[in-house]
Amino acid sequence: MRGIVHIGEGVADITNDLEIREPKPHEVVVRVVNAGVCHSDLSVLDGTITFPTPCVMGHEGAGVVEEIGSAVTSVEIGDHVVISTVANCGRCPACAAGHPTHCGDSIGKFRAGYKYKGETAYSFATASCFAERTIVEAIQAVKISKDVPLSSACLIGCGVITGMGSVLNRAKVQAGETAAVFGVGGVGLNAIQALRLAGAKRIIAVDTVAGKADLAEKFGATDFVDATQVESTAQAIKDLLPKAGSMFSPGGVDWAFECTGVPAVLIDALGCLHWGGNAVAVGVPKPTATLEVPIMGNFIYIDKGLMGCRYGSARPHHDFPMIAELYTQGKVLLDELVSVIQPMAEFNDVVAKMHTGTIARAVLAI
Secondary structure (H helix, E strand, O other), X not given: OOEEEEEEOOXXXXXXXXXXXXXXXOEEEEEEEEEEEOHXXXXXXXXXXXXXXXXXXXXXXXXXXXXXXXXXXXXXXXXXXXXXXXXXXXXXXXXXXXXHHHOHHHOOOOOXXXXXXXXXXXXXXXXXXXXXXXXXXXXXXXXXXXXXXXXXXXXXXOHHHHHHHHHHHHHOOOOOOEEEEEOOXXXXXXXXXXXXXXXXXXXXXXXXXXXXXXXXXXXXXXXEEEHHHOXXXXXHHHHOOOOOOEOOEOOOEEEEEEOOOOHHHHXXXXXXXXXXXXXXXXXXXXXXXXXXXXXXXXXXXXXXXXXXXXXXXXXXXXXXXXXXXXXXXXXXXXXXXXXXXXXXXXXXXXXXHHHHOOOOEEEEEO
């Protein structure tokens, strides 16, 4: 079986020497049709995300159910599914309350579903979408309409839900509020379109690549700030909005979504907030990253807040079908996220394109 295996030292082996085991009672085997290439996959290669090797890469995929375990009732053979990386237990208080990303059992799982050249191989993010067939827990296989092309549907499983969920699930942005989105990549674009759906009246996109302005506007941005052309990104955002009328309250946005994982950008996200505003840390930084900001002027007296967000605070079995349905209604853009579709054999070329920062999302034809 074909797949892409991280074997250490930044090496991704595009191999035909993979074997997959039989599904256990609560597991599902999915024939992966398409998989998005996310920056988290690159972070595995460069060591930002540490993971046991060898591991079968990929975590943003969609495909067709091929086998089901003896206890599986949620999907049937032939169903089209998007794969969730949240392998939550479904039984704990967090799951029962509708917060699967808070499930302690969904963190740090190292499923060994494969053999690579005869050696045990792990599933990255419990998903392993860079393989012709992947084995996941049934709760991770979320059925969607067959009307949604799998080349677009695959993106729902990470980039789309991470960006949209940060707005709709974590922040719960209200109509008429204002927001800034830092980073106009796959995640940032979905934060932008979620803000459009929520009815935000000003949506300010920020990036260092000026060529992304048109794409940001297509997804719903009302303004664009080229961070390379301004002395202070936070002040440039404030300058786009009405002044609050006081030297002590210079105005700003109600919400700021940091989608790059760069600590300095998160400081800008805090700096562009109006009183009572909140910044949401969405991008994944290096494990050793820290944030040092003055407490006075950022939090105390002015009711600003900083919150984290894992995987868009997703409720996959609610959110994925909803996003797919909104796509069929023309309210959510998915096809427009796909910059290129290339065969799995051209993975290294895709990585090179991603490093330029000029593409939204690359998709592999598995």
